[in-house]
Amino acid sequence: MNQLQRASIPQSATDLLQKARALDALFRGQSALNESQGRLTADTFSALRESGLLGFLVPECFGGAEASTTEALEIIEAVSYSDGSTGWVLMATQVCTCLAAACLPAAAAQEIFENATPVxxxxxxxxxxxxxxxxxxxxxxxxxxxxxxxxxxxxxxxxxxxxxxxxxxxxxxxxxxxxxxxxxxxxxxxxxxxxxxxxxxxxxxxxxxxxxxxxxxxxxxxxxxAPEAVQRNRGGNVYAIGIIGMTTLGHTGFIIGIGRRVLDELAIIIGDKPPGRGGSLAPLSATQGYHEGFGHAEARYRSSRAFVFDVWGDLQRCLDRGDAPSTRQITLIRLALNHATSEIAEVSTWAYKMAGGAALRESALQRCFRDVYAGTQHFLVSPAVLQECGRELAGLAKGMAWTLLGLRK
Incomplete structure (x- = not known):
């Protein structure tokens, strides 16, 4: 068990985003050791705790930042860019932690959160x-x-x-x-x-x-x-999205963060590659095919990210008005996650092939490739969820509402 503590001064989501970006070098530098241990290193986890990042979704009444959905996306994106596993641990634990803080009855919430920010x-x-x-x-x-x-x-x-x-x-x-x-x-x-x-x-x-x-x-x-709790006992309207919205939020921040890192790592690898054997082959960086492919990959990534912030921005405006999200809004955030995961997985495959032997060996790009494809196996981005999104968008799910696994009356 970790030694519980709370940041001495509550921080805003803007402050925490800046800290997440400032910790980039540390998180990158710990990546290989994290993997070798099968868990985050003490240095990595201490940085998350001491920075206050382990409370970015926790209600303000318990010393957290109570970030908005779009602010939370940016924080998870930044940490996942630095290291996929660190971003995943951060988002997964924040989902469970914030819902317990917002939804547990008063006595239990006070016991768990009054003097510390737990994980x-x-x-x-x-x-x-x-x-x-x-x-x-x-x-x-x-x-x-x-x-x-x-x-x-x-x-x-x-x-x-x-x-x-x-x-x-x-x-x-x-x-x-x-x-x-x-x-x-x-x-x-x-x-x-x-x-x-x-x-x-x-x-x-x-x-x-x-x-x-x-x-x-x-x-x-x-x-x-309740597992799909949207009836909070404390905190603002951000918790009205419940477990369905929070899990979708976390996984979305992860995939757009690591997707950006894939393309940035490929650009470094190809930019550093020498010409082919004996100088007879042009470096990949000089070929029109690579230029076209990178442009296409960049467009796929950026359009996926834009879709994400478009639908989450709309949902956040709904929450800011004090309203509950509609079934259509939940459909669109789930669709944006499914779409971004599919597009970034394909972009990662292309990047892996373009990098050649550099991606086969241990490297940041190889690790990102493996992490992306590990993320594709989660049920949140399964074909079944995509089918349910299509059913609702086609007008074939009247009077139905979302559960984690699909739509029901």
């Missing part, structure tokens, strides 16, 4: 069983057990956020509207979990996103919240 990570999929129970002193709660995969950033956490189906009298308790089993997100100290240590992966190697299990841990009712 909360985990897996929200309802792979656990939350059996209704009482503590020894009669407090209401749940006995939590289960196994979860892909606990994004969990090796860096103080608390774990885990999804579970509520069990009553040996069977799932149904939601009041009859739409399915009741699900709760349970917040427990990381010490109550067993880490599986199985993070042998192609990309995002330093995120420490291992599988984990919890066996019969008592969770007070106040330390749980």
């Amino acid at each position: 909360i990570a985990g897996q929200g999929a309802p792979n656990g069983r939350a059996v209704i129970a009482e503590s020894k002193d009669g407090g209401k709660g749940f006995r939590l057990s289960g196994n979860w995969s892909y606990g994004s950033g969990i090796l860096h956490s103080d608390y774990i956020h885990s999804g579970a189906i509520v069990m009553e009298n040996g069977a799932p308790r149904m939601r009041a509207d009859g739409s399915g089993p009741e699900i709760r997100t349970c917040i427990v100290p990381t010490s109550k979990a067993t880490m599986e240590g199985n993070w042998e992966v192609m990309g995002l190697r330093a995120t420490g996103s291992v599988n984990y299990s919890i066996a019969d841990a008592f969770v007070p009712a106040d330390f749980t919240h």
Whole structure:
């Protein structure tokens, strides 16, 4: 567990963006060591904590910056540009941390956040069983057990956020509207979990996103919240986007940050390449095909990023008015993430091929390529989500609303 602390003076999102950019050299310099350890180095994590970046989405009442959605995108983008794994850990832990801070009942939120800014990570999929129970002193709660995969950033956490189906009298308790089993997100100290240590992966190697299990841990009712919570107990309207919006926000900042780095690294590699064997071949930097390809790749990247900030800007204006986001606005932010991920993955493939042997060997470009493709495997950018976006945009989902996995009545 990390030593909890809070930045002595709350900082604005603008201040934190400047700090994120100022830490570029440190984050770059730690990248290879991060990967070799399978988690962020102590220097990397200390920089995140001491700078205040681990609180950029935390409500102001708990010392955070409570960044707007567009401000948050820029912060995640900046850190992911420097190092993909660092950006991923930052965005994944901020999603879990900020929702706990905004949505937990007062007693639990005060206990967790009053004197420190913790790191909360985990897996929200309802792979656990939350059996209704009482503590020894009669407090209401749940006995939590289960196994979860892909606990994004969990090796860096103080608390774990885990999804579970509520069990009553040996069977799932149904939601009041009859739409399915009741699900709760349970917040427990990381010490109550067993880490599986199985993070042998192609990309995002330093995120420490291992599988984990919890066996019969008592969770007070106040330390749980609804998984798709948009009903906040504190903080501003940014938390009205809930887990769906926050996860989409985090993954979007990651992909546009690392996508920019891919093209910048390629430009450095090709600019430094000497002519071919015996000078008989022109350097790639002198060929029209490379020039055309780079222009096309740059256009694909920039148009994807512009789409991202267009739809998030519209959503942020909605939040600034105090309104809840519409189904169409959620569709468009999810579509922008899916589109940016697809475009940047293809741009990364082209960049990898253009770099030749330099990309085959250990390098920043190779690491970015692997991290991009690791990101493409997340369910948020799956064909199923793209299909649901198309269904809603085609007018075939009247009266439906978004869940993490798709649209439903």
